[in-house]
Each structure stands twice: as structure tokens, then as C-alpha cells.
């Protein structure tokens with residue numbers, strides 16, 4: 001196959017940061033996606049509808065005039081989120097949901113939720129107003145092995161949560177394990193999961209074999225090959241529970257290439273091309289459109305996009321680095337050739 005055309009895809013999990021750095025990267029997403037869920041883990045975190053709408057305004061202002069890109073804002077849940085903020089979010093179409101970061105789990109999660117028991121009233125309000133809960137699904141206990149943190153979260157937090165709030169819509173963000181995939185497959189249509197391109201393409205050897213590769217360090221951390229295979233099966237199955245979320249998470253190069261490097265892979269520059277590579281390797285390019293363009297919109301009850309994106313087989317070399325505010329940024333597969341090239345045709 002030399003080209004494949006999809007309905008315009010969406011990115012249901014994206015980090016854009018803010019300020020000059022954001023302005024340097026936001027168009028990478030807008031060139032490929034119709035919409036993106038913009039994560040709220042700024043400093044300080046985006047905890048209110050007002051702050052999210054201001055942030056959204058800065059994103060739109062940084063885009064080229066002819067861009068057709070709709071940021072859908074996630075709010076950052078804290079121990080102190082008032083039920084009233086949930087009501088305001090439910091009344092604001094630009095807000096897609098609330099993001100649960102267990103405190104200490106990942107980048108800028110310090111202000112996150114310290115114990116699920118502390119937010120029961122907020123969860124009740126989310127369920128009542130039908131506002132989705134987006135979850136970074138890892139426990140944070142220092143004694144739990146980092147490769148087991150997602151599986152433990154599913155047993156100790158997610159399963160009880162789903163039982164207690166059966167009508168709550170929940171997205172297990174950036175699922176990385178067989179346990180996560182199997183849990184979501186067994187749930188009804190109110191539970192979904194995003195899958196990143198890097199977790200489809202790489203296992204933990206890419207991080208640790210033959211040298212430590214900080215640009216492959218992200219959270220949840222890359223897992224062993226059997227988990228990657230479970231993710232590929234889920235993404236390419238057509239199962240409506242699973243949809244595209246890059247978790248593209250840019251960090252300045254010196255913060256990645258460091259004795260204590262930050263977590264996050266920058267995949268937005270070639271996002272759909274990376275997914276196409278993973279689907280092609282699985283012999284499932286025909287399933288890419290459902291995963292990238294249909295399932296997420298259906299889960300959120302939003303219309304599918306008009307317009308299309310075409311992937312041409314036209315190998316090209318990904319740059320070694322990109323501008324990122326005062327610094328630079330190393331994209332996924334920097335310096336390597338990628339077989340597909342995406343071009344978007346807004347409808």
C-alpha cells in the first residue's frame with residue numbers, strides 16, 4: 001500500500017506546556033489532529049475552568065491563523081477540588097474532563113491526589129454530571145517496583161473505583177500493561193484507554209539495552225515485550241475501548257540528558273506516522289482509522305471529524321532536534337528515517 005487516507009484523527013492525551021516553548025510545538029499537533037485533550041500539569045496546575053479557558057486562549061493565539069485545531073481542556077484534580085468546579089466544568093464544552101494524578105506519580109504531579117478516599121465527593125459529582133475522569137494509573141508507594149505500579153493501581157484503586165461509581169466514565173490513560181488491557185476489555189463502554197505510539201513501538205530494551213537512552217524514558221515506564229504485544233493487539237483489534245493518545249510530553253534537551261532525567265517522550269512531531277509504523281508492522285493498517293479517528297470521539301460522545309489525513313509512503317529523515325523556547329527538543333526517532341509522511345486536508 002502506498003497511501004492510506006483516514007478521517008482526521010484526534011489526540012486524546014497531549015502535553016503542550018506553555019509560553020514560548022508551547023508556541024514552538026503546538027503546530028506539530030495541529031498539522032495532524034483535529035482535536036487534542038490538553039493535559040493540565042503546568043506549574044501551577046490548571047485546576048479551574050477559568051484557568052483552563054485562559055490557557056486555551058494562549059494555545060489558540062499561538063496557532064497559525066488558518067489552523068483548524070480544537071484544544072479540549074482537562075482540569076487537574078486535587079484533594080481540594082470543590083464539587084462546584086465539577087458543575088462548572090460540566091457546563092463548559094471546552095472542558096473535556098478531570099485528570100487524576102496520584103501525587104508523586106509523574107511530571108508535575110506534586111499537587112495531585114494524595115489518597116483516593118479524599119476525593120469521594122468530587123468523584124460523586126463527576127459521576128452525577130457525567131464528566132469523564134482521566135487517570136494516570138500508577139500507585140506511588142516507594143516500595144512497589146516501578147514496573148508493577150500500573151498493575152497494582154488497577155487492583156487497588158481502579159477496580160474498586162469502577163465498582164463504587166458504575167456510571168462514571170473513566171479513561172485509563174497511556175495503558176502500558178497486559179493487565180491494563182485485559183481490565184479495560186472486560187469493562188463496559190464507559191471505560192476506555194489511550195495507547196501511546198512509543199508503547200506500541202518499544203519495549204524496555206529500547207530504554208536500557210546497550211546504553212541508557214533518556215529520550216525513551218517516560219511514565220509509565222516502557223515494559224517488557226509481552227506487554228507491548230498486548231498493547232499492539234488491543235490497538236489493532238478495532239475494539240472501541242482503545243484510542244489514540246500520544247502522551248507526547250516535551251522536555252528541554254538538558255532536562256532529558258541529565259543524571260536525573262525527566263519522564264516524557266516527544267512524539268507529536270511525527271505522531272500519526274509513528275502509529276502507522278506500529279500498525280503496519282502488525283499488518284493492521286486497515287484498523288488505524290478506528291483507533292485514531294473514530295473510537296475516541298465515540299467514547300466522548302463527540303462527532304467524528306470532517307476532513308482527512310493521508311499517509312503517503314515517502315520515507316524521510318526525522319531531525320536531530322527541534323526548537324523549544326530557549327532550548328531544544330529531541331523528537332522520537334530523531335535522526336532516523338520513517339517510512340510514512342502525513343498530510344492533512346481539513347474538511
Ligand SMILES: NC(=O)N[C@@H](CC(=O)O)C(=O)O
Pocket residue numbers: 015041106107136217218219220247249250263264265
Ligand atoms: N508521560 C510522561 O512521562 N510525562 C508526562 C506526564 C504524564 O503523562 O505522566 C509529562 O508531563 O512530562
Ligand SMILES: [Zn+2]
Pocket residue numbers: 106136173174219220
Ligand atoms: Zn501520565
Ligand SMILES: [Zn+2]
Pocket residue numbers: 013014015039247249
Ligand atoms: Zn501525559
